[in-house]
Structures are given as C-alpha cells and as structure tokens.
Amino acid sequence: KLNLKFHHNMKSNSGDRWSHGGSLSPEAADEQRVADGKRTGRALDPDTRSVSLLEQKRKVVSSSIDVPHARRSEEEVDMDKVTAAMVLTSLSTSPLVRSPPVKVSEGLSGSWKDNNSAGPFTPSSYSSSGGYWSWSAPSDQSNPSTPSPPLPADSFKPFRVPSLGGVGPGPAGPEDPSLDEQDGSSLLFDEPIPRKRKNSMKVMFKCLWKNCGKVLSTAAGIQRHIRTNHLGRNCDSECSDGEEDFYYTEIKLNTDSVADGLSSLSPVSPSVLSPPPPPPPPSLSQLADSHTPPQSNDTKEPQGGGTTPLSRSAPSALYLIHTDHAYQVRSAGSNFTPTNSSSFSISWQSPPVTFTGNTVSPSKSQGFGEQRSQTIAVLSSPPRATTALSRKVRGEGKKCRKVYGMENRDMWCTACRWKKACQRFTD
DNA sequence: TATGCCGGGGA
DNA sequence: TCCCCGGCATA
Numbered sequence A: 001k002l003n004l005k006f007h008h009n010m011k012s013n014s015g016d017r018w019s020h021g022g023s024l025s026p027e028a029a030d031e032q033r034v035a036d037g038k039r040t041g042r043a044l045d046p047d048t049r050s051v052s053l054l055e056q057k058r059k060v061v062s063s064s065i066d067v068p069h070a071r072r073s074e075e076e077v078d079m080d081k082v083t084a085a086m087v088l089t090s091l092s093t094s095p096l097v098r099s100p101p102v103k104v105s106e107g108l109s110g111s112w113k114d115n116n117s118a119g120p121f122t123p124s125s126y127s128s129s130g131g132y133w134s135w136s137a138p139s140d141q142s143n144p145s146t147p148s149p150p151l152p153a154d155s156f157k158p159f160r161v162p163s164l165g166g167v168g169p170g171p172a173g174p175e176d177p178s179l180d181e182q183d184g185s186s187l188l189f190d191e192p193i194p195r196k197r198k199n200s201m202k203v204m205f206k207c208l209w210k211n212c213g214k215v216l217s218t219a220a221g222i223q224r225h226i227r228t229n230h231l232g233r234n235c236d237s238e239c240s241d242g243e244e245d246f247y248y249t250e251i252k253l254n255t256d257s258v259a260d261g262l263s264s265l266s267p268v269s270p271s272v273l274s275p276p277p278p279p280p281p282p283s284l285s286q287l288a289d290s291h292t293p294p295q296s297n298d299t300k301e302p303q304g305g306g307t308t309p310l311s312r313s314a315p316s317a318l319y320l321i322h323t324d325h326a327y328q329v330r331s332a333g334s335n336f337t338p339t340n341s342s343s344f345s346i347s348w349q350s351p352p353v354t355f356t357g358n359t360v361s362p363s364k365s366q367g368f369g370e371q372r373s374q375t376i377a378v379l380s381s382p383p384r385a386t387t388a389l390s391r392k393v394r395g396e397g398k399k400c401r402k403v404y405g406m407e408n409r410d411m412w413c414t415a416c417r418w419k420k421a422c423q424r425f426t427d
Numbered sequence B: 001t002a003t004g005c006c007g008g009g010g011a
Numbered sequence C: 001t002c003c004c005c006g007g008c009a010t011a
Helices: A002-013 A017-036 A046-050 A053-093 A096-115 A121-128 A130-134 A150-165 A175-190 A192-198 A219-230 A243-247 A255-260 A262-272 A282-291 A294-303 A313-336 A339-390 A400-404
Strands: A201-207 A248-254
Touching: A201 A219, A219 A248
Parallel strands: none
Antiparallel strands: A201 A248
C-alpha cells in the first residue's frame, strides 16, 4: 500500500506524465531488462544510472508492489475483459469511429507506461523519445496545437488512475506482462494482418481526422497531410513526433475489388484490419467524447486529477482500442520505420499484453486449480492406501447391526456388540 | 447420516 | 478378559 501511494503521489505531483513515468520507469526498466534481457538494445540514461540509494530503495518498494498489482489486475482483468469484449463487438460495427480508438490507444499507452512504471520500455521511450508523448501532455509546448490529445487526455486520465491505483493493467508481474501480453497481441493482430497485406492487397492510408477522409497511398504522405492540415505544423518530418500515426488508419484494399473505390474502403478496411473493429455507439460514446473535444483534452490533462468518473469503464474500452491502435502503429512502424514509432510499437504492445495477461490470468488460475486438485489427489491417495492396508475394508455384506437392528442388539455377535469386526457375517 | 471397525480405557 | 466408547473412514 505504501508503495502504491508513493507511486501515485509521484505521478500526481508531477504534472507531466513523462516525468512520472520517467521517475518510476527507469527502475522498473532496469529490473525487467535484467530479468528479461529482451530489450537490451537501448542504453539506460545516465540519469537513470545515477540514481543512487533512493532509487534503489524505490526499486525495492516497487518490486514489492508488484505482487499486489498482479492480484488486483486479476480481479479487474475479468471486468476489463468483459468490457473489452463488449467494446470490440460494438466497434466491429462501425468503421468511422476508428480515429477514437487510435487516440484511445495512445491514452492507453500512456497509462500503460504509468502503470508499468517498472516496465522495461518506459525508460526507452522516456530517454530516447520523450517528445513522442509530448502530445499527450499539452502542457508541453511542443504540441500546443495538437487537438487529438483531448481524446487521449480524457481516456488517458481515467485509465491511468486505475492503473496507478494498482488495479490497472499492470497486473501481471514484470515477467508475465511482456511475454503473455505479447503473445496475445501477436496472435490477434500481428500475424494475420501482415500476411494478408502481401497478397493482392493494396495498402492505403486514410485520414481519420473529422470531416477529412483523405486517402493517400503512402504513410509519409498521410502523415504529412495530417501534420500540415490538421496539426498545423509546417515543419516536415522533424516536427513529427509520431503523432500523425494516430490520425490515420491503414486501409487494405483488395486489388481485385479496388474498382469499388473509396466507398468500399470504409467497409472493407474494418474487415481487413482484423484488429480494429469499427466504432460502435455505446462504448464509443465515451471514446467519442474524449476524442471529439481536443481542447477539452488539453484543459483536462493539466489538472491530471481526473480520476473520477470515467475510471473503470473507460479504461476497459481503452484497452481494446489500445490494442487496435497498437496494431496500427506497428504496421505503420513496419512500413515506415519511423524511429519513434518503433519505440511506440513496443510500448503499445505491452498494453495489449496487459489485456492478454488478464485473459490469460484466468486460465492460469484454472491451471493452478487443476494443479492443486492434482496435488491434493496425490496426497490424498497415499492416505487411502494406508488406510486400506492398516484398516480392514468395510465388508460389503450386512452385519449383525444391520441384520438385527439396534433393537435386537442382544442378538448381535459379541464382536459387533463390542464394535469390533463382525465375526458372524464375515466377508 | 449411518455403518463398520480400530484403538483405548475401565472394571 | 469382558465391555464400552471415541473417533475415523467409508458408503
């Protein structure tokens, strides 16, 4: 509990997400890196290294916290699952709403970081591409104009809060998260999509900005379009923080059916993009709210207090979206290979992981249960055997007691009377 | 809950 | 040794 509080305070105190993530994340990152050894590529920041006793102490605390997190996560996971499932279902219906998902995903990613302050990636993103997240934090001057943040902000806060509380996605311990989550995400999104592309599919990029359905054939083009027209950035790629990635979606067109034209795009794209279901009404409402008002986003973010209302339901939704988004990002990353995006994809994946982890957790629990039962069985079996050997197995036939009944106890054999093995009706 | 028995204890 | 009973395991 103390630990949790500690994290929370840190986050709340520092208006900036990143600062939060940064402070906490480095520690976690170190741990995970060591443990996993997966993402060793990035060197730790000098700052991180410099961390001294205090940091170490934190680590200890954080590590201890992990356990509680996991537990909470499991509980909530179930809820999240359900919510997520609902969201997905609903999303599958309407394609247009995608943009929200993307944003949401961002929010999620952010939350994820916070949650998994210990997460391996936080540091990387933190150190390498702090700018990325800037959008999420309007306070940063870098992205003053970015409207999209609003959505993220709303969703973001709620999401974060839960996670911070310990309920969050961070459920899985350091180990599980990365592995399980990745697996889940990969299963759902990674494999199917990439393969499809290769076939007769043509990839187009559609601007998700409101009232802008512009479709371009290149990611660079769409990014530029978004950057210039929607984000109001004049500078080229330099200015890009990867934010553009979130405002366009990748559309796969079947070359055969391309004739249909864009009109077909919207319908097709959803189906094609296995991961991203369309935006449905109810669940979306939340998302939409967060999305639509970019400005509100900015306003909200600074305060950061927004723990209140959205809280759980939103987070769950976010999860789904997040996943979807992750997919998009990844694909984009693979295609475009933006430096930032790469980092993103990683961080994003982690969130899916969380989700998956949740999903998995149940199975795990079951597995444990099974193990338990097995173990018990094993243990119990020996006693039985012992009993059988040492103790006379109960005879099948009726004994004096049953034959004569309690009323005629006098008629019982002495053994029966003495509560010994019946001598009269021996088996 | 009802039985069948074992292990013990008292007379 | 005879009788009884507590308690356990099983049906």
